[in-house]
Amino acid sequence: MWWKVLFLLFGVAGIIADVSARIDEQMPPWMDSVDDDYYNSLSYLSYFSDGISYRLPNTTVPISYDIWISTDIHRGEFGFDGEVTVRFECIETTPELILQYRAMTIDTVALFDENNSLIEEDVSWYQNETVEFLIITPSQQLIQGQEYLVNVKYNGSIRDDGLGIYSASYITPEGERRWLASTQFQATDARRAFPCYDEPLYRTRFNISIRHHSNYTALSNMNAVEVVPEPESDYVLTKFAETLKIQSYLVAFTVSDFISTDNLTAVPPQRVFGKSASIRNGEGEMALETSIRQMKIMEEYFGIDYRFPKMDHFACPNFSFVGMENSGLVLYDELFLLWDPVSDRTSDRDNVITLIAHELIHQWFGNLVSPVFWNYLWINEGFAALYEFYIPHMMYPEARYMDFFIIKYMHVALKNDGNLNIRAMTHYVENPDQIEALADGVAYDKAGSVLHMMQNALGHETWRRGLQYFLNARQDNYTNSAFLYAGIQLAVSEDIKNNTPDVHAIMSTWELQAGVPIVTVSRSGDVLNLQQTRFFYSNQSRASLWQIPINYVVRSNPNFNETTPDLWFAGKELEIRNGTAPKPWMPNDWIVVNVQQSGYYRVNYDTELWSLLIEQLNSPEYHLIHLLNRGQLIDDSFNIARSGRITPDIPLDVMNYLERETDHIPWDSAQRALFLYNRWLLGTPVYDEFQDYVLKNVAAMYNKLGVNVIENEPRLDRYARQIAINLACLHGSAQCLDDTAEQLENFFNLQKTLHPDVVAQIYCNGIRRSGADVVEKMQNLLLKAKRQIERDRIIAGLGCIEDPDILYEHLLMAIQPGELSSAERSNVLTLPLDNGIASLRALMNFIRSNYGGINLVSADLVSTLCSNIAIRISTKEMYDTFVKLLSHLKINGAISASKETKLQPYAKGILNWQEKHMEHVVLFFEKKTNVREPFSN
Ligand SMILES: *[C@@H]1O[C@H](CO)[C@@H](O)[C@H](O)[C@H]1NC(C)=O
Numbered sequence: 001m002w003w004k005v006l007f008l009l010f011g012v013a014g015i016i017a018d019v020s021a022r023i024d025e026q027m028p029p030w031m032d033s034v035d036d037d038y039y040n041s042l043s044y045l046s047y048f049s050d051g052i053s054y055r056l057p058n059t060t061v062p063i064s065y066d067i068w069i070s071t072d073i074h075r076g077e078f079g080f081d082g083e084v085t086v087r088f089e090c091i092e093t094t095p096e097l098i099l100q101y102r103a104m105t106i107d108t109v110a111l112f113d114e115n116n117s118l119i120e121e122d123v124s125w126y127q128n129e130t131v132e133f134l135i136i137t138p139s140q141q142l143i144q145g146q147e148y149l150v151n152v153k154y155n156g157s158i159r160d161d162g163l164g165i166y167s168a169s170y171i172t173p174e175g176e177r178r179w180l181a182s183t184q185f186q187a188t189d190a191r192r193a194f195p196c197y198d199e200p201l202y203r204t205r206f207n208i209s210i211r212h213h214s215n216y217t218a219l220s221n222m223n224a225v226e227v228v229p230e231p232e233s234d235y236v237l238t239k240f241a242e243t244l245k246i247q248s249y250l251v252a253f254t255v256s257d258f259i260s261t262d263n264l265t266a267v268p269p270q271r272v273f274g275k276s277a278s279i280r281n282g283e284g285e286m287a288l289e290t291s292i293r294q295m296k297i298m299e300e301y302f303g304i305d306y307r308f309p310k311m312d313h314f315a316c317p318n319f320s321f322v323g324m325e326n327s328g329l330v331l332y333d334e335l336f337l338l339w340d341p342v343s344d345r346t347s348d349r350d351n352v353i354t355l356i357a358h359e360l361i362h363q364w365f366g367n368l369v370s371p372v373f374w375n376y377l378w379i380n381e382g383f384a385a386l387y388e389f390y391i392p393h394m395m396y397p398e399a400r401y402m403d404f405f406i407i408k409y410m411h412v413a414l415k416n417d418g419n420l421n422i423r424a425m426t427h428y429v430e431n432p433d434q435i436e437a438l439a440d441g442v443a444y445d446k447a448g449s450v451l452h453m454m455q456n457a458l459g460h461e462t463w464r465r466g467l468q469y470f471l472n473a474r475q476d477n478y479t480n481s482a483f484l485y486a487g488i489q490l491a492v493s494e495d496i497k498n499n500t501p502d503v504h505a506i507m508s509t510w511e512l513q514a515g516v517p518i519v520t521v522s523r524s525g526d527v528l529n530l531q532q533t534r535f536f537y538s539n540q541s542r543a544s545l546w547q548i549p550i551n552y553v554v555r556s557n558p559n560f561n562e563t564t565p566d567l568w569f570a571g572k573e574l575e576i577r578n579g580t581a582p583k584p585w586m587p588n589d590w591i592v593v594n595v596q597q598s599g600y601y602r603v604n605y606d607t608e609l610w611s612l613l614i615e616q617l618n619s620p621e622y623h624l625i626h627l628l629n630r631g632q633l634i635d636d637s638f639n640i641a642r643s644g645r646i647t648p649d650i651p652l653d654v655m656n657y658l659e660r661e662t663d664h665i666p667w668d669s670a671q672r673a674l675f676l677y678n679r680w681l682l683g684t685p686v687y688d689e690f691q692d693y694v695l696k697n698v699a700a701m702y703n704k705l706g707v708n709v710i711e712n713e714p715r716l717d718r719y720a721r722q723i724a725i726n727l728a729c730l731h732g733s734a735q736c737l738d739d740t741a742e743q744l745e746n747f748f749n750l751q752k753t754l755h756p757d758v759v760a761q762i763y764c765n766g767i768r769r770s771g772a773d774v775v776e777k778m779q780n781l782l783l784k785a786k787r788q789i790e791r792d793r794i795i796a797g798l799g800c801i802e803d804p805d806i807l808y809e810h811l812l813m814a815i816q817p818g819e820l821s822s823a824e825r826s827n828v829l830t831l832p833l834d835n836g837i838a839s840l841r842a843l844m845n846f847i848r849s850n851y852g853g854i855n856l857v858s859a860d861l862v863s864t865l866c867s868n869i870a871i872r873i874s875t876k877e878m879y880d881t882f883v884k885l886l887s888h889l890k891i892n893g894a895i896s897a898s899k900e901t902k903l904q905p906y907a908k909g910i911l912n913w914q915e916k917h918m919e920h921v922v923l924f925f926e927k928k929t930n931v932r933e934p935f936s937n
């Protein structure tokens with residue numbers, strides 16, 4: 001499954017990629033420990049058990065299900081009727097049969113023997129809502145070794161929140177609203193659709209029939225075998241073939257008027273379903289071709305064929321997740337499956353390619369082999385995360401998808417894992433809400449990164465054969481981590497005869513311990529000293545040790561090609577002597593540890609080693625250091641500085657080499673760092689110098705890429721260009737402001753179309769210094785725009801207006817009558833937040849005078865805006881204005897007193913940071929000294 005919340009926060013450039021820089025950094029920058037609000041905001045629930053057992057007893061096991069569902073969704077009706085018959089075997093004599101259910105009304109329960117003869121017609125039952133058990137108590141005990149059938153008639157509702165059976169609708173080109181029904185069962189919502197054994201351990205055959213209007217088509221995991229018209233009515237019953245054994249969370253069906261584009265000669269046959277207008281427009285073709293190619297690659301790679309007789313992809317409008325890997329019927333949000341070459345971006349195409357790979361990988365990891373329970377969700381999602389880039393990399397080796405993996409997953413995982421309260425990969429909980437919360441950055445980003453490390457440390461071919469052993473041994477069965485390690489170990493023991501790595505011992509240190517290690521490297525003459533400890537953003541410490549594959553490169557032998565380890569580092573400290581070192585060094589050599597950043601750990605250096613690295617980077621020979629390591633040096637130095645272990649001038653020194661860098665990968669790390677430096681320095685006496693620093697560094701990339709998209713240029717240049725335009729214009733490059741304003745003018749006046757890959761950048765930066773007339777044109781464009789993605793882009797663009805008076809006028813759009821949705825209205829207000837100090841002031845003025853109207857847009861919006869402003873207060877004068885604003889809002893009842901009390905210290909955050917660290921930043925910009933604080937660990 002791919003969660004939207006994760007996608008938006010961490011994922012590959014998604015629908016909000018254009019504004020991602022604005023919302024990417026939600027972690028308060030100054031915090032000594034990353035505070036609880038951050039994790040609450042990611043809907044992390046408590047990691048700790050509530051002490052209640054929610055697990056099914058092991059007294060009975062299911063053998064098969066017959067499910068019948070009747071829906072009137074074509075009329076927009078949200079009730080459904082259901083009937084389920086479960087054949088089960090009694091393993092241990094028991095007075096009761098327990099099934100899981102949620103939010104449904106049970107009508108009748110009947111019990112039959114294995115030959116379908118009635119035992120009891122009206123069996124009594126009761127429900128326990130807390131644990132969601134339907135407890136069926138026949139008048140006689142169920143006897144060990146016997147099979148039974150239980151039949152339950154019930155009804156439930158089709159929901160609008162995307163859980164269980166849910167509804168969606170869309171408007172046809174003729175302006176008619178059409179309804180459809182679809183399902184989303186992972187992790188514990190199958191029990192909303194039918195009472196069942198709703199745990200991943202149980203793999204069962206399902207026979208599904210759906211009664212629906214004859215104008216609609218029903219789809220499910222298997223092919224329809226029969227569509228039976230109902231006499232004297234407009235209804236039909238679509239009956240599906242019996243599934244292979246699957247887990248309840250992988251059952252799926254849809255009822256819609258969608259059409260498909262098919263390739264029925266492919267093996268398996270594949271189809272892509274969507275709204276007829278989209279499919280006729282060819283928007284499903286890319287997905288269809290991609291999926292057929294990827295399926296082939298995966299079957300060969302794993303040596304096991306996909307088992308289901310077909311593969312359907314279904315593009316749902318407003319799907320609440322990004323994608324869901326149901327066997328044979330994968331569901332997607334349509335924005336992530338359909339692709340229109342004319343109006344969609346490179347990033348949209350990348351989303352389709354990586355998302356399909358993600359969901360197809362699950363057909364092996366998750367579907368063919370399933371976790372014994374949700375504590376091993378990371379096995380599903382970690383492999384899906386890694387291979388969602390690895391498979392595209394196999395398809396298009398030159399497109400550098402694995403480089404993308406490093407910045408999109410590894411860097412995000414490293415950041416999350418600096419949190420004090422982060423969980424370990426394997427984490428056992430039973431409460432359904434806590435189970436949902438396990439689908440977090442640890443299960444996806446971190447697990448993917450750790451698996452990527454092992455793949456590189458053990459060798460790609462050994463790794464792959466290990467996975468084949470594992471899949472072969474566990475197919476059609478459950479797994480835990482030990483089975484996985486055993487499979488990999490087989491291949492490792494065959495291939496690595498000396499010092500054979502112990503996969504279980506190594507992996508346990510990553511699987512069972514929370515957090516990420518930081519390796520500190522210092523050198524004194526002929527001795528290189530390594531130390532490991534857990535990385536925190538605060539000065540906490542925990543006694544954790546990992547088995548870390550260490551590999552390194554020295555200047556006199558700068559070969560970055562090998563990612564296999566030079567040694568495994570398992571203790572607290574390790575000394576390497578030059579005489580016996582795997583790679584000896586010369587006295588003035590720099591050393592880069594963690595080649596191509598293939599290992600999941602951060603690296604810190606002593607002052608001299610940092611200086612040598614900075615010197616190399618800031619030379620024409622900067623490229624002697626591998627570009628993934630250039631990105632690593634930026635990401636590590638910046639985050640290590642945030643943790644207080646090194647001073648904030650070191651990352652500024654590292655990034656000073658960017659004047660020669662035009663590759664996207666290091667720039668992606670840099671833009672995140674510069675985004676926060678910008679926030680911390682805004683309005684301070686060094687701000688002008690900071691702007692010059694950014695402009696000096698971005699100039700080469702901007703000059704190389706410009707504002708015009710070039711046909712057939714490398715894919716990553718498309719992304720790099722977006723960074724170049726945004727940084728250059730934000731920091732006041734006259735060239736950039738002219739270029740973008742001209743493009744926008746030509747767009748409005750000469751109807752020159754803008755390439756989808758730069759539309760957002762042109763809208764935003766072209767409007768920065770434009771007059772009220774251009775703003776009005778943009779607003780009119782918004783009022784006419786139909787596609788949500790285009791509307792969002794325009795609103796984001798308008799957020800870049802720099803003139804405070806024009807901006808103020810524009811903000812009125814948020815509270816005046818008109819056709820904006822409330823989400824759009826709040827975007828009008830939040831998007832100017834990172835647009836400089838004048839915009840922040842205009843926004844504060846606006847809130848002061850219009851709090852009433854703002855809170856009408858959505859309750860507590862004023863309060864949310866204030867929280868967002870609080871973490872952007874970077875001068876004493878802004879702080880005073882903000883405190884007055886809070887008090888004014890409290891007196892007038894627009895925010896609560898407790899909110900005011902909470903936000904005041906928040907708003908001091910950057911000022912406190914400045915007090916501690918500004919000195920080093922000032923010195924850096926004044927270039928007064930090269931002397932740094934003594935290195936501290
Ligand atoms: C049922 O068996 C499974 C698999 O052996 C086990 O993981 C689970 O804890 C058992 N459930 C209970 C309630 O004992």
Ligand SMILES: *[C@@H]1O[C@H](CO)[C@@H](O)[C@H](O)[C@H]1NC(C)=O
Pocket residue numbers: 052053128129130131
């Ligand atoms: C429901 O089950 C839980 C856990 O076994 C138990 O603590 C609770 O008392 C039960 N509630 C009812 C109403 O029986």
Ligand SMILES: *[C@@H]1O[C@H](CO)[C@@H](O)[C@H](O)[C@H]1NC(C)=O
Pocket residue numbers: 074213215
């Ligand atoms: C079913 O389709 C027919 C033919 O297109 C149409 O006339 C009829 O109105 C549709 N019925 C419903 C309930 O949508």
Ligand SMILES: *[C@@H]1O[C@H](CO)[C@@H](O)[C@H](O)[C@H]1NC(C)=O
Pocket residue numbers: 263264265266267292
């Ligand atoms: C369908 O897929 C097969 C197998 O990849 C391919 O050879 C064929 O060209 C495809 N057909 C169409 C119409 O795209």
Ligand SMILES: *[C@@H]1O[C@H](CO)[C@@H](O)[C@H](O)[C@H]1NC(C)=O
Pocket residue numbers: 476477478
């Ligand atoms: C599933 O795995 C368990 C443990 O290895 C084994 O005992 C059982 O026979 C397997 N079940 C099937 C259906 O292969």
Ligand SMILES: *[C@@H]1O[C@H](CO)[C@@H](O)[C@H](O)[C@H]1NC(C)=O
Pocket residue numbers: 559560561
């Ligand atoms: C490293 O790999 C690159 C690309 O495959 C190759 O061009 C280069 O010669 C290799 N370098 C060394 C030192 O082997």
